[in-house]
Amino acid sequence: MSSADEARARADEFKTVFAKVKTEVAKMVVGQEQVVDGVLTAMMAGGHVLLEGVPGLGKTLLVRSLSQAVSLQFSRIQFTPDMMPADIQGTMVLTEAEGGGHQLTFQQGPLIANLILADEINRATPKTQSALLEAMQEKQVTVGRRTIHLEEPYCVMATQNPVEQEGTYPLPEAQLDRFLFKLIVGYPAESEYHAILDRTTGVGDVDIQPVTDGEEINNLRTTVRSVAEPEAARAFAIRLVMATQPGGDSAPASVSECASLGSSPRGVQGLILAGKVQALLDDRFAVSADDIRAVALPVLRHRILLNFRAQANNVSSDELVEDVLKTVTPPHAVAA
């Protein structure tokens, strides 16, 4: 078996597992295909996802269904304003010893799992939100002198509500930058409402079977990272990220006017990794500029910080990313 055949087999395996998980999730979640694809892409690429949508659109259901389909250790954290970092990281508690005495033992928090659902993450204070920083980037949790390395695959899927902003704490930029994707969950179509009613108002119960496990997902992540990246695709991703930085040479005028902060180098990493997943799903073995373009919006939209001018003029970060995509052309592209 040649190495090319081996790569082909791994790519096929990736597509198969991806399709299986998607099918299982689709048993519970009606529609929202792009959101499901985005969540799975982020999980396969080794990133975290921020889901944003109004209540009742199935954000929590999607993550819970995914956890059942991939057979990972799942943990849900309902963020509240009075939640403390120790509540999610874990703390030392006084317990009774078997011999009748007392002892201090470390009680793990819900952060220590494989798949974390951080529900309504913007309802917790920035202090508690910051407890996620180390876990999301370093894949470890430090409490006191104890450092707990989190087991791979580790994926945080957070949800937040764009309305009802009273009593909420917007995520800090450092926190937002750690999410690979920010996916916008929209309302379902009319035909999807029928399916939702069929599945939720009847007596039947939907059963989601686990189709993969953590080890396989780790292998698939390795496959994703093995996808070849030509120089043209890499240069295009770099140009895109640089174009989101206000004041840069390649930034369009709208970005320079309406953005106060652009994407960090994490944006390039996210573009390439997510682009590789797109290439595998498209039966290709090298990422292309089209793959980068396809994932640019969810990767870059939350990395652009809007200034007051943009807020006053109702300019969204999505519009800025669209402008960037119109402005930046792939290397060697012919304007014909």
Next chain:
Amino acid sequence: MTEGRASGTPNENVSMRHHLEEIVSRGRQKLRAWAAKEALRAAFSRLFLVSLGVPCLALAGNLVGFVAPPLWPFGDVATVVIALAAPFLVVAAIALALFLREKVDRRVCLALYDQVLGFKGRLQAADEFMARESQSAFQQAAIEDAVPYARQALAAQLPALRTSPLPLHGGRWPLALLSVAILALAVLIGGVAPEVGASPLVVPGEPLARLSAADEDSVEEEAEPPRPKSASRRTLRDRRPASLGESGPKDDTRERGSRSDTGTGDSRSSSASENAAASLARQAGRAAAGASGEGTAQMSEPRERSDKPNRENESNPQETKEQRPETSKGVAGGSGRSTGSRTSTSDQPAADDKARNDEAEGDSTDDAEDEEDEEQKGASTQRPVLNQRKAAVDRSLSPSGISDQENPDANGRGGRGGLKKTRGVAAMLLGVPMPDHLRGKSNPGRVKVQRERADPDPKTAVPDDATGRGSRSKPIGYLPHPTLEPWMRETIRSYFLAERRADDASQSQSTPSTTN
């Protein structure tokens, strides 16, 4: 996974390389053809601007011809031909330069096929990976994956690349009209300027004696009717006696009566060179007699002009004889001689001397004076000589002659009276007396503050007993949240938007005024 192995079999690699080379070759041809069109379009966008070059040069060269030998050596037809042909030559040169500057990269050729045929970068990636010494499994897979696409690219016929339309929109046509207008102006001036510029009479320092017969012939040829300039000159000359006759026939008779009672008419047949020499000698005599400097300077200009009519009189005596009676009627008014006599009261003795010298010169110079007067009068009809009728400004350096008497020679400068008609720094001072203080109310005088020592006087206050606030009998009610209500946010937002609109409007209004 196997890393670092060569991709595929050697035959497959050779075949793929051959395919890619063929694709690159075809793409390069396509792109060079497209680049040629784009270069032509880019160069053509400068056509109207370039078309301004020759007309501007011709206009500038012909304008120079008024004061110096003309710099534009071409005739009217040649100018038009050059103006039409040169822009296209320049555009062709620019297009060639742009085309030669364009380099078609290998990756661009492959990207063209990827882009047009929707291969999603497969050809580019395969070409890049094949250039590496060792490939990973996925790179080898990418190369093998690109083989059918390379064959498809070779079989495909690329559609014609879209080129931009020629920039012939309305915004550029004013440039073409401008160039046509400048060209027409240059041709018109070219018909006039070379004659004036080529005349040896306007060349400074050219002595009269060096005027050869050939030069005179050439001048005569230039004055033939078909040339518009000659026609205009002749028209001007023909108009001259009428205007002169209106301006001062009485002055003419008075001047002639007082100046030359001896009266001759025979000396009019003397040669032109004698006239010119006599004129020069007479003017030299005037200068020696102490005429004002201003008058002398004005005299020197008609001396140059007097040469040309003399030559014309020589070459065309019939015409001269026909014109002479009319010109002799209207010569005298406003001549340089009369001006010299009116320059100032201090110049009066010098003017008398000059008149005596004129009488002593006799009849031989009388005709020359007539000719000169005619030319001077002609010049006076062409341009006003107001400064001849004004006395020189009193520019004595000392401001000591301060008096409120009006200076009749003030000439509007220096203000009324004799104040500060000086040069230098003193001239910059205000000539009109102004009060050096303003009348006002005198101040109230010194303010006196007196302090007196006094002891504090304590006063007793009535004590007030504290009372309880009592218990609350009903709920406090709604306490507003510290954060802003949505309608408050909207109000603030609309306020700042209105502010911004006002700023933008003020900026847009202020922009033209700043540019002006």
